[in-house]
Amino acid sequence: MADQTTKLPSFGPPGPVRQILRQREPLNSEFPFAELSQFITPSDQFYVRSHFPTPSVDLKSWRLSIEGAVRKPVSFSLDELKQLPAQTRMVTLECAGNARMYLMPKAAGVQWDLGAVSNAEWTGVILSELLDRAGVRAEAVEIILEGADEGTPDEPPKPPGKIRYARSIPLSKVPDVLLAYEMNGEPLPASHGAPLRAVVGGWFGMASVKWLSRIVAATQPFLGYFQTTDYAYWQDDAGQPVRVPITEMKTKAQIARPAPGEIIARNSHYRIVGAAWSGDSDLSKVEISTDAGAHFTEAKLLGPAVRHAWRLWEFDWQTPISPGPVTLFARARDAKGATQPMARDPKYGTYVIFHVLPMEVIVE
Numbered sequence: 001m002a003d004q005t006t007k008l009p010s011f012g013p014p015g016p017v018r019q020i021l022r023q024r025e026p027l028n029s030e031f032p033f034a035e036l037s038q039f040i041t042p043s044d045q046f047y048v049r050s051h052f053p054t055p056s057v058d059l060k061s062w063r064l065s066i067e068g069a070v071r072k073p074v075s076f077s078l079d080e081l082k083q084l085p086a087q088t089r090m091v092t093l094e095c096a097g098n099a100r101m102y103l104m105p106k107a108a109g110v111q112w113d114l115g116a117v118s119n120a121e122w123t124g125v126i127l128s129e130l131l132d133r134a135g136v137r138a139e140a141v142e143i144i145l146e147g148a149d150e151g152t153p154d155e156p157p158k159p160p161g162k163i164r165y166a167r168s169i170p171l172s173k174v175p176d177v178l179l180a181y182e183m184n185g186e187p188l189p190a191s192h193g194a195p196l197r198a199v200v201g202g203w204f205g206m207a208s209v210k211w212l213s214r215i216v217a218a219t220q221p222f223l224g225y226f227q228t229t230d231y232a233y234w235q236d237d238a239g240q241p242v243r244v245p246i247t248e249m250k251t252k253a254q255i256a257r258p259a260p261g262e263i264i265a266r267n268s269h270y271r272i273v274g275a276a277w278s279g280d281s282d283l284s285k286v287e288i289s290t291d292a293g294a295h296f297t298e299a300k301l302l303g304p305a306v307r308h309a310w311r312l313w314e315f316d317w318q319t320p321i322s323p324g325p326v327t328l329f330a331r332a333r334d335a336k337g338a339t340q341p342m343a344r345d346p347k348y349g350t351y352v353i354f355h356v357l358p359m360e361v362i363v364e
């Protein structure tokens with residue numbers, strides 16, 4: 001990790017706040033985004049999003065099984081997985097509920113500020129490696145990833161009894177899935193899914209199933225709770241609304257500093273910094289407005305572009321001569337031409353919050 005990391009951008013040493021706790025049980029805590037300092041989020045700052053209590057996994061008996069529409073159901077112990085060819089990828093995860101705090105009227109769910117997003121270096125075995133060993137049958141259309149955690153969901157309609165956390169991906173998405181047993185060069189921490197989790201590059205975090213225990217090749221699209229009731233939205237289909245699962249992350253930029261309400265010296269240079277990312281397309285630019293959206297100027301993208309990882313950026317702001325409130329905006333564009341919208345798209349409900357957010361500061 002060392003060689004590559006030294007070339008990665010940094011805004012200085014990490015700040016003192018490690019996590020902002022949102023809920024103790026199940027554990028939900030966010031990265032203090034205003035302290036964004038490095039390309040790689042330290043593991044103890046990486047946001048945690050869990051729906052059920054962290055399961056205790058006994059490594060002696062733990063096995064990952066691959067079943068369903070396969071020619072040869074197989075299972076692997078952690079040691080067996082570690083003997084397979086390993087890959088390391090830098091991947092940003094963003095919870096689909098990130099920035100929910102900014103929705104008006106107030107939306108139900110964990111009140112995430114800007115820190116339900118983080119970027120880590122993950123090491124493990126690629127999903128296709130395991131699927132090849134099991135031999136996925138031609139009838140299979142999706143791969144279901146199931147965790148060992150279970151409980152009763154918060155939102156109605158509630159399924160009868162306890163359910164396990166599970167999400168599916170279409171076969172076309174398999175190449176972007178890494179099954180990670182290491183995070184930032186260390187064994188995966190319990191809160192992030194030890195001993196093994198999926199890391200699905202380009203998709204919102206809900207697809208990156210933690211505490212992975214079972215993989216099922218399915219011949220029909222999976223309609224589980226976290227696929228249809230939660231982490232789904234209504235989309236028009238031939239004039240009828242249908243529930244579709246949330247998948248790809250949106251192109252988005254966030255300002256880390258200044259913080260909302262920060263007092264900034266007039267007639268000075270201020271370095272506005274932040275991060276930007278997109279889903280499966282490449283980020284092309286970040287633009288900043290320091291006049292409430294009347295004009296936008298390009299920010300400087302830092303470091304190399306890494307597919308499925310965020311990009312840090314900075315913007316040198318010559319602050320106004322006269323004091324007063326100022327509204328800042330950061331807006332991202334991707335290589336396909338998608339630009340962050342200024343207005344919220346209500347179809348996504350309490351998720352997929354990617355419109356440009358105003359950042360109010362005070363020039364004194």
Ligand SMILES: Nc1nc2c(c(=O)[nH]1)N[C@H]1C(S)=C(S)[C@@H](COP(=O)(O)O)O[C@H]1N2
Pocket residue numbers: 046047048049050051052093094095096146147148149165191192193204205206207208209210211212
């Ligand atoms: N087994 C399991 N996997 C899960 C979840 C969960 O509750 N249980 N939460 C999902 C959601 S909604 C997100 S955003 C990511 C968060 O991963 P992190 O806690 O490592 O940041 O994990 C996903 N994987």
Ligand SMILES: [Mo]
Pocket residue numbers: 049094095096097205206
């Ligand atoms: Mo999430």
